[in-house]
Amino acid sequence: MEQIADAEDLAQVLRGASLRVTRPRVALLAAVHDHPHADTDTLIRAVRVALPEVSHQAVYDSLHALTGAGVLRRIQPNGSVARYEARIDDNHHHLVCRSCGAIADVDCAVGDAPCLTAAHDHGFAIEEAEVIYWGRCPTCAATSAPTP
Template sequence: MPSKMDCADRLRLADLRVTRPRVAVLQAVHAHPHADTEMIIDAVRSVLPTVSQQTVYGILHTVTAHGLVRRIQPAGSVARYESRVGDNHHHDVCRSCGAIADVDCTIGETPCLAASHDNGYTVDEAEIFFWGLCPNCSTSQQRT
């Protein structure tokens, strides 16, 4: 997990003002990969008990817009946040428990950005979810 100083430096590099709530949100996202907003609010409140829900929502919006955090939302799920940005990785999603794990791009570059037909769009990101069962759910289903 990055230190408060690392988070402050990231905020400064993004031309954002450094505040205790912003640092706490970045640290929470780093500490809890693929966390939903409620999990992040709980983590931030463990450090800053009086921070409002609206403040955390606003910070998540701001740091996502500035590329410090990535927002993902698998079908049928609430939005999740992660600190791994800028590398076009993908995700495994468990159909049973909802666990999410990072998956590196299969060829090492961004082949998924070369769509078979781009319809004239300038594509700069691809979001791919692989659906199945996580190891824990696979094992428990085999036992029953």
């Protein structure tokens, strides 16, 4: 994922997606870059550091606009609240800790990975595969017994 340097770079991202540049959108985009895989509450708190007066609704509206335009990606592992990331330019996957809920990016499998190729596409034009690997992060694995 390319690094976004400043507010003007973030504004360019919005313009490139044909979105109006607003202070809440710029602050939200910066927050997602700073806090990958963050949930909505975390993002609201982060946006309020830059814009203390921003409403929950403004953040929700911005999330909706940015995900709809493909500027952000919404992920929701089973049992988790929705989370957001700015890494949208590739078909990467995620590792999720069953104990603490930590999420990490993982690049697509390389080599022969038949589970990533649909056995039958049912006429769909497949554009990406979403894979979530479940396990325990290094911290949880070192401090707890295995989960069944």
